[in-house]
Amino acid sequence: MAFHRLDLGHGLGLRTKHFAQFESGPSPVDWVEVVTENFMAEGGRPIAVLESVRRDTPVVLHGVSLSIGSTDPLSERYLDDLARLVARIQPAMVTDHLCWGTWQGRYVHDLLPLPYTEEALVHVAARVAAVQERLGRQVLLENPSTYLAYRGSTMSEWEFLAELAARADCGILLDVNNVYVSAHNLGFDPLEYLDGIPPDRVGQLHLAGHSDKGKYLLDTHDAPVSEPVWELYRETLRRLGRVPTLIEWDDRIPPLPELVAESRRAASIEAEELTPALRRAAP
């Protein structure tokens, strides 16, 4: 059982607002990520743009509706659409979230956290294996941002994620902002989280902005990455080394150059943190 981390560099979410710029010139970043469900339709501009972009730029499919932790059966309709899109786009990675979002066929369209128990672990590991079997490839699961804690949880989220990756032989998409948001809301140490994540299973990092709601932090993806999250990104790189990193920005989306600047900031932090110590020490 093994997971191979790709060396993709630094990417951005490809959003409707920037379609024209991606169509009219070379990609300003190393790779792009799209929200899988927004590109499952047979036709229309989104899929046409994505097919054009993917000719020169690696694409990652990032789903929000797999509902891998639900006790509903896996949706055959969803898996059919996903398999069709994967065959059409040939993405560099297929990712979704460690969460559940359906109940009796009804979609909440949210990333609800799981209770971290042995029962849930067995359940989710079997479903990840089934999805990977269906797609013929590994998937990566992302830690969600969380606003509640289950009384019945018997392990931490990082212990659950590490054990799931080992049992299901899948990858981890580590969202650094989500670690920060959940740590604030639930009161755990984000560094302890990072220490518990197996480096050889992490295939991608996410960075995003959040909103301070006073009593809690909300993962809104509508602002620049905050300074504490940049600091946590440094800590992450020290533990994991070079990992493909994406800037997520989904609401109140700024002009493309502003997003590219965020991505370049991530690249320069990576260069600072991973440059060999001797060269950094030179006068």
Add this chain to the structure above:
Amino acid sequence: MTLAETQAWLYQAITSGERPTPEDLELCLADGPALSAREGVAVYASMYLARLIDALREAFPNLARFLGEETFAALAEDYLGRHPSEHHDIGRAGRLLPAFLRKHPDPERPDLADLAELEWTRQQVFFAAAAPQLGTEAFARLDPEELARSRLLLSPALQILRLDHAVAPLWRHLEHGEPPDSPLVVSSPLAIWRRGAEVFHCPLPLDEVAALERAASGGSLAQICEAFAEREDPSAAAHGAIASWMAEGWVTGLERSPAPTDLASPD
């Protein structure tokens, strides 16, 4: 609680609009340093509705403009209470909203269901499969008899709607921020289609609708042309209509039918 029981309870707590009891909260969730268990559930409940209302507003922008933010949100909440999303694409959550508006019409604006139907169809057309446009040279390759037996294949990105109200002007006024007209009851068929990445709609005469419906159900070119029989010059009307279909990209193929003699048994 088992995983299934936990999910059943939390789903209801988030989507029902009812406050969970303290006993249930105590059984399932723990208070956190930032949020109590009740506040945590409330965060998810508020995001559930807000996200779906946003998706409906995106699918029905002119209906939302007409109703205003508050009334549209109330309509959306009522609708979602009876028709929760059952598709992985949140963009399809409004699939049953036109039918919902027909079942629960606004007595003063019975045309809103038709407006919703038009907006929903425009969205379906936007995401329909692409198909190559047929050039007129395909017609020149067939002799007149073969041509009369042939069938037209229509674009998946073309839909015909038969509505009871003239909602195209209402849609246009709302799109341009102009005050809407009063509802006008009139049989109003519309063609809705995509060219490139843009969606268009226009009213159609009833005989042209009949011709398109014959084409869609596999009628021959001769049968399609017969739909224009009541016109002063049926042949010119049929020719003009089919030429415009071709120019708009509505026709994507020409399927040849074998001559009656070709169907004879070899023995």
